């Protein structure tokens with residue numbers, strides 16, 4: 256365990272903008288929980304819960320991120336694949352590691368150390384999660400977006416992270432973001448090779464990484480060595496607000512309404528937000544009355560499927 260919880264992730268906090276991509280450095284490459292032997296033990300615990308995602312090196316930048324494990328399945332047992340990752344030609348992700356008591360401590364150790372700085376500009380941290388990627392050389396994480404803010408940190412080997420700003424409609428349109436939030440559907444998020452020249456391109460090794468705001472499109476390529484990478488993710492008040500606005504925009508657009516661009520439409524978006532909040536409060540009251548789960552995004556930790 257590292258003794259000093261302060262600043263496990265370093266970045267230019269004076270210029271930190273929660274909705275802008277930034278390079279970071281970190282001090283956790285030697286953390287015992289992130290070495291391959293302990294990750295194999297974690298994989299053994301997560302496999303039976305369906306919390307390992309994997310695909311082969313046949314997946315490319317333009318492969319559907321959501322469908323990559325079905326399109327290019329790893330046929331070998333997953334734990335064994337991880338034990339032989341250098342030659343396995345496989346990409347693996349240990350999902351929702353915060354559900355494991357030992358790795359929940361790691362998630363808290365790292366996010367506790369950045370929370371005071373994050374909260375100065377982006378209050379309301381919730382839904383903490385951890386994701387650990389163990390990859391063979393020359394494998395690819397296909398182009399996609401996620402809902403959470405994300406500190407992605409390189410632990411072992413080299414990677415190239417291509418990431419675009421969360422409001423860059425040249426690579427992901429408002430409509431695609433609306434659809435992603437309203438239906439968790441990434442089908443309108445499609446790759447074109449010319450996007451590369453529009454990206455922030457971070458070539459990272461151990462001790463380096465990036466901050467990627469909610470719905471920043473990204474594509475990650477592993478170098479010539481096996482790679483270990485960890486992502487620490489969370490929601491805040493601002494991600495919940497942004498997600499709700501896009502969700503309502505998506506539903507209105509399904510009704511055939513012509514929705515203005517999400518950029519520079521503060522009054523329209525505020526109207527959507529406060530209207531949606533009122534509707535959601537009414538829905539939650541009904542849920543509570545009928546004993547159903549509510550307020551999930553405000554939970555301290557991300558909920559995993561099958562939890």
Ligand SMILES: [Fe+2]
Nearest residue numbers: 399400401473
């Ligand atoms: Fe991602």
